Amino acid sequence: MLTTKMNPRVFWGASLIIGLLLVVAIAAPGQSDRVFQTVQAWVIDTFGWFYVAAVAGFLGLALVLAVGPTGALKLGPDDAEPDFPYLSWLAMLFAAGMGIGLMYFGVAEPIQHFVSPPEGEPRTFAAAREAMGITFFHYGVHAWAIYALVGLSLAFFAYRKGLPLTLRSGLSPLLGRRINGPIGDAVDIFAIWGTAFGIATSLGFGVSQMNSGLTYLLGVPNNAWVQIGLIAAVMAAATASVMTGVGKGVRRLSELNLTLAVLLMLFVLAVGPTGFLFKALVQNFGFYLSHLVERTFTLYAYEPRAWMADWTLFYWAWWIAWSPFVGMFIARISRGRTVREFILNVLLVPAGFTFLWMTVFGNTAISLDMGQAQGAISAAVSADLSTALFHFLEQLPGAAITSTLAILLVAVFFITSADSGALVIDTIASGGADDTPRWQRVYWCLLLGLIAALLLLAGGLGALQAATLGAALPFVVIMVLLCVGLVRQMNADVAGRVIETEGPPLAEQLKRILAPASRRDIDRQIERNGAPALETVREGLAAEGLGAEVERDADGVSLTAPVVGGRDFHYRLTARERPRPALTALDAPERKRAMEWRLSARSDDGPRPRDITGFTREQIVADVLEHLHRWRTG
CATH class of the missing domain: 1.20.1740 (Amino acid/polyamine transporter I)
Known part of the structure; x- marks a missing residue:
């Protein structure tokens, strides 16, 4: 078959x-x-x-x-x-x-x-x-x-x-x-x-x-x-x-x-x-x-x-x-x-x-x-x-x-x-x-x-x-x-870049240049940027009278927000292992390439995870809001 x-x-x-x-x-x-x-x-x-x-x-x-x-x-x-x-x-x-x-x-x-x-x-x-x-x-x-x-x-x-x-x-x-x-x-x-x-x-x-x-x-x-x-x-x-x-x-x-x-x-x-x-x-x-x-x-x-x-x-x-x-x-x-x-x-x-x-x-x-x-x-x-x-x-x-x-x-x-x-x-x-x-x-x-x-x-x-x-x-x-x-x-x-953002520390930037991200790198990004970003969105929704929740587990962190008509919006950040990207049309297939860890975001407005490795706290907030908007209007 x-x-x-x-x-x-x-x-x-x-x-x-x-x-x-x-x-x-x-x-x-x-x-x-x-x-x-x-x-x-x-x-x-x-x-x-x-x-x-x-x-x-x-x-x-x-x-x-x-x-x-x-x-x-x-x-x-x-x-x-x-x-x-x-x-x-x-x-x-x-x-x-x-x-x-x-x-x-x-x-x-x-x-x-x-x-x-x-x-x-x-x-x-x-x-x-x-x-x-x-x-x-x-x-x-x-x-x-x-x-x-x-x-x-x-x-x-x-x-x-x-x-x-x-x-x-x-x-x-x-x-x-x-x-x-x-x-x-x-x-x-x-x-x-x-x-x-x-x-x-x-x-x-x-x-x-x-x-x-x-x-x-x-x-x-x-x-x-x-x-x-x-x-x-x-x-x-x-x-x-x-x-x-x-x-x-x-x-x-x-x-x-x-x-x-x-x-x-x-x-x-x-x-x-x-x-x-x-x-x-x-x-x-x-x-x-x-x-x-x-x-x-x-x-x-x-x-x-x-x-x-x-x-x-x-x-x-x-x-x-x-x-x-x-x-x-x-x-x-x-x-x-x-x-x-x-x-x-x-x-x-x-x-x-x-x-x-x-x-x-x-x-x-x-x-x-x-x-x-x-x-x-x-x-x-x-x-x-x-x-x-x-x-x-x-x-x-x-x-x-x-x-x-x-x-x-x-x-x-x-x-x-x-x-x-x-x-x-x-x-x-x-x-x-x-x-x-x-x-x-x-x-x-x-x-x-x-x-x-x-x-x-x-x-x-x-x-x-x-x-x-x-x-x-x-x-x-x-x-x-x-x-x-x-x-x-x-x-x-471009409009989003007007906001002052805090980039990753120099040591983390150098490590990302010199070597593929490890699981520890991605866990650190979730703790430093991902979880605080979801908490920021939760607080904003709470101010609008929406009882959103942020939950953490061994694999990542999730936001659940009741939006309209009982339909909850889910946004989840996890560490995901994947083969390093193909660089030419004739590169080796995925199963034969070296592996790396990436920060993956998945939301209800699309069936596929998205790679947001390197996003700052403010960029993750903007990504959540963008996909929340699509969920409501899509």
């Missing part, structure tokens, strides 16, 4: 929606392709403005939260310290910006805009400058603002408010206890739906590029059936990593992959027009900044063109669909950071590396195409985007070696994306749990491969793009609501 750790409504609800779409793709591949294209056209015509306005709003809000008073809030208790040293954290953010997208579009996108710009004469120096500006725009701070806000919502409510690490938690300021009902289930279902199609789109790009590379090197046919075979092979490797628990091996392989990708970039930088590339990087960045506001709001409303749907709107939808995946990764590594530190680094570090990558590959490709290649690279890109990188490498020394390396890079990015994507989806489907049965991760891993394969059969990459645009639409609405909930809760926390 299979053991489970899931929210059945979310797990099977998301599976049903995805399954229905796949049945349509299987039953009538030609017709389903037309349906996908029709849906894409409808979404663009009806909601294209909404995508553009929403992404502009996300960037603006991220900057406001970073520079305003909310920027000083911690992702965790006020005295929380970061889980990682600053440079290690930056390195992981740097890794988060690398993936199949940069391998596929590093050459293809700049060349495509160079030969087919949205406006102006193609194949000119002005077109080259415009091509790099557009590429920077699509991979710049707008994409990372989307990831930053989703990651911020996950980290803020999980580490500061003790709620599960899942999307619905971000709506708790708006919905209260109802996040644990059908509305919360719908939020998580849409998050899974969008994430699944976003990852499937990346897998589609990856397998298309792998097929083109094998065709270039070995003469392998380039068609949908070969690509499905590649999907099966790579997904088998990803499934094996799930089944055999080789997460550490895959993690080391992905770290090696990142190193090799950087070496490939440095090789192109060294053998390409090095001096020109450094000058181009500076000018590209200046051009990007000078046109940032104009491009942010450009919709070509007066001169409609298909270019907008094929590029900018697709990218915005793709980033939105990917946001739970990347957001959960950066949330897991960012406990203890301030909001300001989190947002500014998430916006700037990965985008900065991406700008360097796109300049090295994009500007070199354009320079070669205008010179020694005599248009061969642009001709290949116009025929098939997936061949761009290999025709580009053909113009440089050691093409066979670098092309083989590129195929391996894409394959490992493919494996780690599928493995980590399955983990993230399963975490959402299991209410924030990260120690779920292996069969659940295998299930999602196989389903991701099935989505990519069937949509490739149904209509190729066009069907994947159309499905991504449609799947991201409901999640845009959810993201807007997440932003409202985040702002409301952060403003409440």
Whole structure:
């Protein structure tokens, strides 16, 4: 009998929606392709403005939260310290910006805009400058603002408010206890739906590029059936990593992959027009900044063109669909950071590396195409985007070696994306749990491969793009609501910080930094802060004529308050042992991690305990009052 750790409504609800779409793709591949294209056209015509306005709003809000008073809030208790040293954290953010997208579009996108710009004469120096500006725009701070806000919502409510690490938690300021009902289930279902199609789109790009590379090197046919075979092979490797628990091996392989990708970039930088590339990087960045506001709001409303749907709107939808995946990764590594530190680094570090990558590959490709290649690279890109990188490498020394390396890079990015994507989806489907049965991760891993394969059969990459645009639409609405909930809760926390609070003694703060909390540490916090906080609330309720009681026992302390209509409100503080948090998507499962003790709060307005380790007396009082209010109004 299979053991489970899931929210059945979310797990099977998301599976049903995805399954229905796949049945349509299987039953009538030609017709389903037309349906996908029709849906894409409808979404663009009806909601294209909404995508553009929403992404502009996300960037603006991220900057406001970073520079305003909310920027000083911690992702965790006020005295929380970061889980990682600053440079290690930056390195992981740097890794988060690398993936199949940069391998596929590093050459293809700049060349495509160079030969087919949205406006102006193609194949000119002005077109080259415009091509790099557009590429920077699509991979710049707008994409990372989307990831930053989703990651911020996950980290803020999980580490500061003790709620599960899942999307619905971000709506708790708006919905209260109802996040644990059908509305919360719908939020998580849409998050899974969008994430699944976003990852499937990346897998589609990856397998298309792998097929083109094998065709270039070995003469392998380039068609949908070969690509499905590649999907099966790579997904088998990803499934094996799930089944055999080789997460550490895959993690080391992905770290090696990142190193090799950087070496490939440095090789192109060294053998390409090095001096020109450094000058181009500076000018590209200046051009990007000078046109940032104009491009942010450009919709070509007066001169409609298909270019907008094929590029900018697709990218915005793709980033939105990917946001739970990347957001959960950066949330897991960012406990203890301030909001300001989190947002500014998430916006700037990965985008900065991406700008360097796109300049090295994009500007070199354009320079070669205008010179020694005599248009061969642009001709290949116009025929098939997936061949761009290999025709580009053909113009440089050691093409066979670098092309083989590129195929391996894409394959490992493919494996780690599928493995980590399955983990993230399963975490959402299991209410924030990260120690779920292996069969659940295998299930999602196989389903991701099935989505990519069937949509490739149904209509190729066009069907994947159309499905991504449609799947991201409901999640845009959810993201807007997440932003409202985040702002409301952060403003409440900022207002609460006006009260002078007594932090833990220096010795306790140092111990918490240097070692996980012990049971004695948590018992001491209950005695020093927890019990007095509950007594303060009891006295306040007594002044209002409500006979609340505070009871102590060997495990903790509880408050019981008669609120209305005979319904008592219960709030309990206990010491709880748990595995140390997972820090990356490929970390060891819970049962194999070291243990630590945490201060846990449980109240009647929610079914799950919350981690409030490090809360001061005043913060615990505020937490009791917040949940008492939800109990009365929920």
